[in-house]
Amino acid sequence: MSRPSNLASWYALQQEAKQMGDRHLREMSNNDQRYQELSRHFDGLLLDLSKQRIEPLTLQLLLQLAEECQLSTKINDLLTGQPINLSEKRPALHTALRLPANEELWVDGQDINLGIQASLDKMQQLVEKIHAGQWRGVTGLPVTHVVNLGVGGSDLGPLMVCHALADFKPKNISPVKIQFASTIDGSQLAESLKELNPATTLFIFSSKSFSTIDTLTNAKTARHWLVDKLGNEELVLKQHFIGVSGSTEKMTQWGIAEENQLLFWDWVGGRYSLWSAIGLPIALQIGMQGFRQLLAGAHALDQHFATSRLIDNLPVLLALSGIWNINFLNIRAQAILPYDGRLKYFPDYLTQLEMESNGKSTSLKGEAVDYATCPVLWGELGPNAQHAFYQLLHQGTEAVNCDFIAPVHRYHEIEDPEARKKFQDQHRLSLANCFAQSRLLMLGDAAVPKLESDQPMPHLLYRGNQPSSTLLIDELTPYSLGQLIALYEHKVFVQAAIWNINPFDQWGVELGKKIALATEQALLAEDQQVNPEAFDPSTSGLLKHCLTTIKQS
């Protein structure tokens, strides 16, 4: 594919943006057909782009761009296991992890779904054993607490889903409490260990590579803690650790018993891995049936992605509206704003999914790109962010594209009618805030009728014209969360396909890992001396400061 910036549709979109100039969303929104034209439904999901600075012609040109970038062929390549991760010479087959058991997917002469289903079955056995209270620690007591040790994709996805679906714990199982520790400084683990009983605690050592220093360090600390309290290292390893990784050898070398090893494949990227055995904490939280519902929701979205026309395709439309903002309106910031406390970690999860995937500046051909790629993305629960950073959205100088996400229904499962009503009132208030904010961002102060007596005071002005998309889900369930996550995964893929970059590698984080190890050596210097040749003056200064402060303490 030639550079997207050389395509006819790219040029036409530049002209469209010029023509649109400063035209305010207030004017565009004044059209009764707009909502119908720019919103789409699929299986309990609604995507509304009518608050984007998009006109019918804009959408037409964006779809033309997608076609000129051979998007449909690229989607097919992804889903059929072509080796599209060029720098690592392998496919990216996270979508295969959510195939129904009876489907086949042949890649390199192998039906890979056989291995996937076998891994799910092994996971199910472990989950059921723990839920039945039959997984016992070295003292014979059943496990009641599970700590997931992992970082990046081995932490953020499971953490986000466990938090979002905490209400979906099956009633007929003995509950286990799930905790997460990721930070290399040990602060989360130290906090957990203060409260935990070693006799009833199981650790999941979760790392695709099984060589990430952050997780290795936490696992080593956990291992010492257990051996210190319980003795007998061999039994501790056997009865208090499960390993999840792409490497059997490394798990065995570390001491994980073979029966406690869950394996996944190098064609599953870390940030796309929550559907694999990396999702073990999720299955422990919501049961294997719930986990399979999550997979089913994602699979339904995969099918929608594969078969819907581009003009009706939710991930394609979400991605194209992003491309319009980033590449043609120069809007380089993206906020993720869920209006549901259960989605607290969804923005964090998306920061890795989007920025580690598409934070690239080299094309698939190895050329420097001459257009912007992934924007800076951040987020927070919408109602809380209203009291934190919405000031900037309303009156700051930055243009920001916002995704508002909310469920339509909530709390119907509460049995006590009075409590149900109270919480449903709160949910209604949350939805009202969601719609009010996106409206205000679109219209500015025109959203509110002016009184004759109103003085046009500059500090009271809301300029509006901030674009946003709204994603509504009928209700938050394992199935709909699966859909929502897959929707964003595919959005990321579509943007990468347009930008002609590889969303499945992350070479930009490798050098940092290497250099940190050399830096740690400097902090161990017994003579408190820093080799001036090994570091720049700024870093030498910081190292010396620490060495002398440590010596004095």
Ligand SMILES: O=P(O)(O)OC[C@H]1O[C@](O)(CO)[C@@H](O)[C@@H]1O
């Ligand atoms: O699962 P692993 O191999 O420990 O890697 C953890 C994370 O580290 C990264 O490689 C980045 O440092 C991510 O891509 C990955 O999700």
